[in-house]
Amino acid sequence: MVKSHTQVKALVLMFIFLLGVTAFERANTISYYLDNERNTANIFNPVATFLGISPNDGYGSDENSLYISGRGKGSNNNEENMQSDSIPRNSPSPTGVTNTNVPRAAGLRGDAGVIGKSIHGNTPTLLCLPGVLNKNEEAIVMWSCRDGAYKATASLFDTGDKTIGSARVAPSDDTTYALTCINNLAGIENTTSECAVNVANPALAIIATPAVASQNATTILSWKAKEVSSCIVTSEQYPSFERRGIEGEAFSPPLTTNSIFTLTCETVTGSVQERRVEVSLR
Numbered sequence: 001m002v003k004s005h006t007q008v009k010a011l012v013l014m015f016i017f018l019l020g021v022t023a024f025e026r027a028n029t030i031s032y033y034l035d036n037e038r039n040t041a042n043i044f045n046p047v048a049t050f051l052g053i054s055p056n057d058g059y060g061s062d063e064n065s066l067y068i069s070g071r072g073k074g075s076n077n078n079e080e081n082m083q084s085d086s087i088p089r090n091s092p093s094p095t096g097v098t099n100t101n102v103p104r105a106a107g108l109r110g111d112a113g114v115i116g117k118s119i120h121g122n123t124p125t126l127l128c129l130p131g132v133l134n135k136n137e138e139a140i141v142m143w144s145c146r147d148g149a150y151k152a153t154a155s156l157f158d159t160g161d162k163t164i165g166s167a168r169v170a171p172s173d174d175t176t177y178a179l180t181c182i183n184n185l186a187g188i189e190n191t192t193s194e195c196a197v198n199v200a201n202p203a204l205a206i207i208a209t210p211a212v213a214s215q216n217a218t219t220i221l222s223w224k225a226k227e228v229s230s231c232i233v234t235s236e237q238y239p240s241f242e243r244r245g246i247e248g249e250a251f252s253p254p255l256t257t258n259s260i261f262t263l264t265c266e267t268v269t270g271s272v273q274e275r276r277v278e279v280s281l282r
Contacts, residue, residue, distance in 0.1 A: 122146040122147075122191060123146075123191060123192075123193050124143060124144060124145045124146060124149075124152075124179055124181045124191050124192070124193040125142075125143060125144040125193065126141070126142070126143045126177070126179045126193040126194065126195045127141070127142045127143075127195055128140075128141055128177060128195035128196060128197045129142070130197075130269070131195075131196065131197060131198060132197070132198045132199075132200055132268055132269050133197065133198075133199060133200065133269055134199070134200050134267065134269050134271055135172060135199055135200075135201070136170070137170070137269075138168050138169065138170045139168070139169050139170075139171070139197045140166055140167070140168055140169075141154075141157050141166065141167050141168075141169055141177055141195065142165075142166040143159065143164065143165060143166070143179050143193075144163070144164045145163040145164065145179075145181035145191070146181065146191060148183045148185055148188055149163050149181035149182060149183050149190075149191070150163070150182065150183065150184055151163060151181075151182050152179060152180065152181050152182065153179075153180050153182065154177065154178060154179045154180065155177065155178045156169070156175060156177050156178075157169050157177055159179070163181065169197065171197050171199055172199065173199050174196065174197070174198045174199055175196065175197050175199075176194055176195070176196045177194065177195055177196070177197070178192060178193070178194045179192060179193050179194070180192050200227050200267055200268050200269050201227060202225065202226065202227040202228050202265065202267040202268070202273055203225065203226050203227070204223075204224075204225045204228070204231075204263055204265055204273055204274070204275040205223065205224050205225070205263075205275060206221065206222070206223040206233070206261065206263040206275050206276070206277045207221075207222050207223075207277055208220070208221055208222075208252070208261065208277045208278075208279045209222065210279075211277070211278070211279055211280065212279070212280050212281070212282060213255050213279055213280075213281060213282070214255075214281065214282050215255065215256065215281055215282075216254045216255065216256065217254065217255055218251045218252050218253070218254060218255065219251075219252045219255065219279050220249060220250075220251060220252075221233060221243070221249065221250050221251075221252055221261055221277070222248075222249045223247060223248060223249075223263045223275075224246070224247040225246050225247065225263070225265045226246075227267060227268055228246060228265040228266060228267050228268065228273075229265075229266050229267070229268055230244070230246070230265065230266050231244065231245060231246050231247075231263060231264065231265040231266075232244050232263075232264050232265075233250065233261055233262065233263050233264075234261070234262055234264065235252075235253075235259055235260060235261045235262065236260065236262075237256075237257055237259045237260070238252075238253045238259070240253075241253050246265070252279065255279060255281060257281065258278065258279070258280050258281055259278070259279045260276055260277070260278050260279075261276065261277050261278075261279070262274055262275070262276050263275045263276070263277075
């Protein structure tokens, strides 16, 4: 009975010892974690300061929660550290810019998106759509100047001095359109760009030799086309007759009635044009 009591006492003491060890280890773990967290904060703070990010601005939140200055949603972006480093603080504002507090592009730091930077060698965007059309059809000219331009001028279309926009044009012949983006910043040259619209002028011709033939005789069909992508020669009177090619010659079927042969071509703009020739019987 004494032995059993001693064993129970030993078990109780062992249990108390294990509880003490567990509590001690937990306290050490918490202390180690807090020390590491403080060390991490000490390392992160200079980096965050350099990047312009506050350590308490929702780090670990969704990727869209940081704005221009690195602050979370709802932050004030109109503070002094948003001022462009590329423009002297005491210099006059460029024409068309109300102040020198130029906001940078979202998510970018440094000179990205700042007026007066990255101008050299930046060609304005100028598009002519479509690049090929038929006579009496319209094309759309779209343009966009790079950062720094305060107005745009053009030849053969009206920009209204806008640095971005579109206009309709209806050229009668092949035409090249030019855009000039004008800057008023010292040391920054104006930039230009061009685009062209080609006016298709397809020509189709088909002849029959002879144009008058005897019953059951044949005739020679000759055809030629330019500024087309494909052609086919057919006849309603002879459904099985078919010849392909932009130009060529072919014998007709034996003629049993007055017949019409049609040259159908698809132009380079995708439109379809036709020419016909009639062969009569004597």
